[in-house]
Amino acid sequence: MDYLVRGVATDGSFRIFAARTTETVEEARRRHNCWPVAAAALGRTMTAALLLGANLKGEDILTVRIMGDGPLGAIIVSANANGQVRGYVQEPQIHLPSTPEGKLPVGAAVGRGQLHITRDLGLKEPFTGSVELISREIAEDMAHYLTTSEQTPSAVSLGVLVDTDNSVVAAGGLLLQLLPNADEDVLRSLEENLAKLPQLSTLIKDGETPEDIINRVTQGLDIKILESNPVCFCCQCSRERLENLLIGIGKEEVSSMLEEQGGAEVNCHFCSEQYRFEEEDLQRILVRIEEQTK
Structure with a gap:
């Protein structure tokens, strides 16, 4: 079962979230008949929405809209406080050549545009923040949004591995957020650990859990796992x-x-x-x- 783990440094210097979303992303890929680049882009966005929505409560809803001018068109994803996520990509059946490194060309498929994140917390008006897409690979764009729009220095890693039959064999993500009292030693350790982190999709394919990934990133630091909750694809349509x-x-x-x-x-x-x-x-x-x- 897919699930998300939430942890915090015992000294209160950072919080960390990690998730395995393989079945969740595969369900979306199957429902929309996504080809590989669309599956990767949609899967990264869905995973990011679950990570960002880990602190939602009650009937709160978070919506991510990636409005690029690339051939994928818009990517729209919605997540709630129960770990349920749904989403779609406007043009799920497109094909682009792989990058020189042999990776799926998500950035080229997304194109230039904006990232919008809306938090509906049950108040009179939902809050929406927006930033320009910078890398268009989604993870870096999410970190850029959190750092600039919400003033929370963050690192985001997202991975989706697609097989030759178009199925999703591994997907997951990591979100690390520094809190105001983080000191230089903690920051240095986290940066070193993040620099050594292999691709998330490879780790998950090899059987590593969200807890294993958190331990890799926080090696040498004291943390406390707060909770572990299931996540899944679920639509509220009727x-x-x-x-x-x-x-x-x-x-x-x-x-x-x-x-x-x-x-x-x-x-x-x-x-x-x-x-x-x-x-x-x-x-x-x-x-x-x-x-x-x-």
């Missing part, structure tokens, strides 16, 4: 919600569907679940629209 969506688009559109198609098929962007509304369903929806306009 037939009722999509019926309300049809009501929202209005009488003219629903009448057109009824006359021209005799029904409607509505797909959820986040999970690709398909909902079929037959003729009698649309007639009932038209009645509800009429009742609301009285």
Whole structure:
């Protein structure tokens, strides 16, 4: 089972999160029929959203939007306080040549643009922060956002390994955040350990756990593991919600569907679940629209 671990330095100098998200990313890859570069980009973003959302509570929701001008188009991901994440990429079936190092060209596929992170904490208005994409490889962009927009010096590492059959064989991530009282010795140790850290996807493929990864990064430092929680792909869409969506688009559109198609098929962007509304369903929806306009 995929899960996320949250820890903190015993001296309060930093907090650290690590997650294994292999099955979660594979579920998204399968649902959207992503080709490798899209699977890697979407998987990194989903993992990042889970790491950033590890401190959410109750009904809090975090949404990550990567709006690049590359062939992938937009990447939209949403995570909640229960470790559930969902997401999609606008163009899941694109192919680009590998980089000279033999890696998936995520940066080229994302392109230039902006990263937006919205935290809906149940207040009157959600908070949204935005930064320009710098590396377009997602991990560095997330660290840049946290450091500049939220004033929390952070290191982020994300990895997705895709097999030759397009399936995801390993995925995970690490988030390290310095707290105000971190001293130079702690910073130096963390920097040295991070510099020696192998690719996360390789570690996870080889069987290392989130706890193992945290131990690698915090070697020589005292930490306390606070909790370990499962994470998964989960969409909150339902037939009722999509019926309300049809009501929202209005009488003219629903009448057109009824006359021209005799029904409607509505797909959820986040999970690709398909909902079929037959003729009698649309007639009932038209009645509800009429009742609301009285």
